[in-house]
Structure formats: C-alpha cells, structure tokens
Amino acid sequence: MRKRSRTAAGQGRTSEVAALIGHPVSHSLSPAIFSFLSRRFSRKIQYDALDISPGELKRALGLLRSLDFIGCNITIPYKEKVIACLDRVSDETRVIGAANVVYNKDGELIGYNSDVLGILETLREARVRISGREVVLYGAGGAARAVAYAMGVLGAKDVWITNRTPHRARALTKKFGSYFSKTRYHVLAWESFPLGRQIDLWVNATPLGMAGFPRSRTFSFIPGKNAFALDLIYRPEETPFLKKASAEGLKTIGGLDMLVWQAIGTWELWFGKMSGKHETKVALKKFLKQRLRRIDRCT
Ligand SMILES: NC(=O)c1ccc[n+]([C@@H]2O[C@H](COP(=O)([O-])OP(=O)(O)OC[C@H]3O[C@@H](n4cnc5c(N)ncnc54)[C@H](OP(=O)(O)O)[C@@H]3O)[C@@H](O)[C@H]2O)c1
CATH class of the missing domain: 3.40.50.10860 (Leucine Dehydrogenase, chain A, domain 1)
Known part of the structure; x- marks a missing residue:
C-alpha cells in the first residue's frame, strides 16, 4: 500500500x-x-x-x-x-x-460526531432560530444526545426531553445541563407539554415511525405556524410525526437533510x-x- x-x-x-x-x-x-x-x-x-x-x-x-x-x-x-x-x-x-x-x-x-454537524447545518439551511427558544425532544439515545448538544451550541433557552425510559432522559439533562450554562434541560412526561410555553422546535430522535418499526406510541404538538418539526427518520420521507405536525400547522423537516x-x-x-x-x-x-x-x- x-x-x-x-x-x-x-x-x-x-x-x-x-x-x-x-x-x-x-x-x-x-x-x-x-x-x-x-x-x-x-x-x-x-x-x-x-x-x-x-x-x-x-x-x-x-x-x-x-x-x-x-x-x-x-x-x-x-x-x-x-x-x-x-x-x-x-x-x-x-x-x-x-x-x-x-x-x-x-x-x-x-x-x-458528525450528527451534530448534520443537525446544525439542517437547521441553518431551514432558517430555524434556536437561540433563546424552546425545544421539545423525543428520545434520549445517541441521536437525541447529538440534538441536545446542538441545542446547547445554538443557545436554546429550554430543552424538554421526553423518553420512554425516563431515567435516561434524566441522565441526559444532568450531563448537558452542567456542560451548557445558557440552556436548561428538563425531563417531560411523554406527550405532555410544558405549560404556558410556546415551543419553537419539536424533534423526533426515536425510531418511532421508521419503515418497518412498530408504532407503539404517538406524538402530540401545540399548534403553531411559526414552529418547526424535525424528524431524524428519513425512511419514509413523510413520517407519522411529520404528518401530524403538518396537520397542526407546523413547518416540517425530514431526516434526509441531516443525513x-x-x-x-x-x-x-x-x-x-x-x-x-x-x-x-x-x-x-x-x-x-x-x-x-x-x-x-x-x-
Ligand atoms: N437522519 C440522520 O442522519 C440520522 C442520524 C442518526 C440517527 N437517526 C435516526 O434517529 C433515530 C434514533 O437513533 P439513535 O441512534 O439515537 O438510536 P438509540 O441510541 O438506540 O436510541 C433510540 C431512542 O429511541 C427510543 N425508543 C426506541 N424504541 C422505542 C419505542 N418503541 N417507543 C418509544 N421510544 C423508543 C429509545 O428510548 P429508551 O431510552 O426508552 O430505549 C431511545 O431514546 C433512528 O430512527 C435513527 O435512524 C437519523
């Protein structure tokens, strides 16, 4: 060689x-x-x-x-x-x-970890403003941690993490909360909303909705035409998460851009x-x- x-x-x-x-x-x-x-x-x-x-x-x-x-x-x-x-x-x-x-x-x-870069570039391209904003994140696995990191880099105000296994979400909030001083990370029960908040970005970082994956849970959104929904899944192109978000008036971004x-x-x-x-x-x-x-x- x-x-x-x-x-x-x-x-x-x-x-x-x-x-x-x-x-x-x-x-x-x-x-x-x-x-x-x-x-x-x-x-x-x-x-x-x-x-x-x-x-x-x-x-x-x-x-x-x-x-x-x-x-x-x-x-x-x-x-x-x-x-x-x-x-x-x-x-x-x-x-x-x-x-x-x-x-x-x-x-x-x-x-x-190029997932972080993928998320940052996707949000930049779609002109999603994160600084000082509120984010709901579904999932606490590897991809969710990349999203949580990107939110800290962009200076989100609050990141609400909802996960099937709550203690994994708790561990995530602890770790990222001590790393990023401007961003507060919280645990949220599945499909519940932080009261009185307007959410600017909703992210699905679970395989729920992926082709061939059993649909055991659903997602809910606070309607809002200025809010975005980002699904990290790229197959199918239009996931149940994005379909529902779109029906609630949100702007949607699929996982292919990040990939x-x-x-x-x-x-x-x-x-x-x-x-x-x-x-x-x-x-x-x-x-x-x-x-x-x-x-x-x-x-
Ligand atoms: N577009 C891209 O470039 C890109 C890049 C990376 C990942 N992704 C996608 O992101 C998704 C997550 O990947 P990952 O690497 O983070 O996987 P992972 O580390 O295995 O984490 C999976 C996450 O999904 C949750 N989950 C799994 N099955 C579930 C179910 N039946 N109901 C509710 N929650 C469930 C897990 O919750 P528990 O903690 O309870 O297990 C965990 O939070 C995948 O769909 C992957 O294809 C896309």
Whole structure:
C-alpha cells in the first residue's frame, strides 16, 4: 500500500481506503453516499462496509490502520464502544459519548460526531432560530444526545426531553445541563407539554415511525405556524410525526437533510473543503431520494 500524501490529500496513491464499521451493515446508505461523492469529485475511494462481530472492533481498526486508511464511519452497535479504541476524540464526541466518524490523522485515530454537524447545518439551511427558544425532544439515545448538544451550541433557552425510559432522559439533562450554562434541560412526561410555553422546535430522535418499526406510541404538538418539526427518520420521507405536525400547522423537516449534511461533513473532515457544497447537497439528496424510492418498491 502506498503512503498517502497529506498535503493535496489523496495525491501519491491510487485510491483512498475508507470503510463503514458496524453490525449489521447491509442496511446502510454510507457505501452509496461515498460512491456518489467519489464519482462527483473524481476521487478514487475504496469504501467497504465491514460487518464486524462483537469483540473484533479493535482488530478491525488495527487492520484499517495498517492499510493507512483515511477514516471510517461507525454505526450501530459500536458508536459508544469505539471511543475506547481511539487516540483522541473531539469535544462533542466526549460530551455525547458516541462517535460516528473516525479520521486517521497521520496515524492518530480521532473520533468525531458528525450528527451534530448534520443537525446544525439542517437547521441553518431551514432558517430555524434556536437561540433563546424552546425545544421539545423525543428520545434520549445517541441521536437525541447529538440534538441536545446542538441545542446547547445554538443557545436554546429550554430543552424538554421526553423518553420512554425516563431515567435516561434524566441522565441526559444532568450531563448537558452542567456542560451548557445558557440552556436548561428538563425531563417531560411523554406527550405532555410544558405549560404556558410556546415551543419553537419539536424533534423526533426515536425510531418511532421508521419503515418497518412498530408504532407503539404517538406524538402530540401545540399548534403553531411559526414552529418547526424535525424528524431524524428519513425512511419514509413523510413520517407519522411529520404528518401530524403538518396537520397542526407546523413547518416540517425530514431526516434526509441531516443525513446528507453529516456525510458532507465527513467528506470535508477526510479530504478538506468541498467546492460547490450547496450543489452537492442538492444532488446527493436527490440521489438518495431516488435510491430510497427504489428500495421501497423492492420491499
Ligand atoms: N437522519 C440522520 O442522519 C440520522 C442520524 C442518526 C440517527 N437517526 C435516526 O434517529 C433515530 C434514533 O437513533 P439513535 O441512534 O439515537 O438510536 P438509540 O441510541 O438506540 O436510541 C433510540 C431512542 O429511541 C427510543 N425508543 C426506541 N424504541 C422505542 C419505542 N418503541 N417507543 C418509544 N421510544 C423508543 C429509545 O428510548 P429508551 O431510552 O426508552 O430505549 C431511545 O431514546 C433512528 O430512527 C435513527 O435512524 C437519523
């Protein structure tokens, strides 16, 4: 394997090595995304989806390191476990406690959480104002923690967290409350509302409404034409959460934007600044929409 030139990233070798690590990995869109981006930017990337069994994570990273890989994406169930195998992690990764991207910086493996970037870019693009505002967040898992972090970065006033398992929501409020001084994090019972508050953003960070996932619970909203609803789910495109929010007069944002923005963030982390970012975002979203429709037709 040739040595990678770190200057004009990628020069000096025939192809970059990157991968997805998870278990299972067959459902992931990451190989399609990076194949799209490598075609668009005429960059040869050998991107493999590696289905790694529990206990083999460290060895898999060691193997990739020996191949002088540029980085990898991490998916379920290794987003938390991978941290112990890395040399260093970014601030957001440390606070969230989960990494979904690894960058091999001259032999040093650094963990990042690109979900945060995906959320920040999605809200920026949709012109959602968060500073000093009120947010209701469904879920307290990995993606919800990325949302909670993004809300702290943007200076939300109050974040109301509602989760099936309340003690996980409580742990989240404690951790994030001590990290972000401007934002207050609270626990809220499922489908109840903080009295007398006007909610500006509602976020679903649970798999409820995802294609093939049992619909065991529903969502409620305070109607409001200036409020937004963001569902992190991208399949189906129009989820029950978004349908109900729309019926209540809220503006809606699906999970595909976040997926695309976090992929672009990963690309920039590995290869440097992307030219024509907005056009690439639009093109990648269109490509993924078509792909998801094809998957739907075949299932
Ligand atoms: N668009 C994107 O780029 C993107 C990125 C990341 C994630 N996501 C999506 O975000 C969602 C959450 O992912 P995650 O990584 O955070 O998963 P996770 O860490 O497993 O957390 C799942 C969360 O959903 C809750 N939940 C699970 N099943 C439930 C049920 N039947 N009823 C009520 N609550 C339930 C869990 O509650 P408990 O604490 O009670 O278990 C937990 O809060 C998934 O749909 C994922 O596809 C999208």
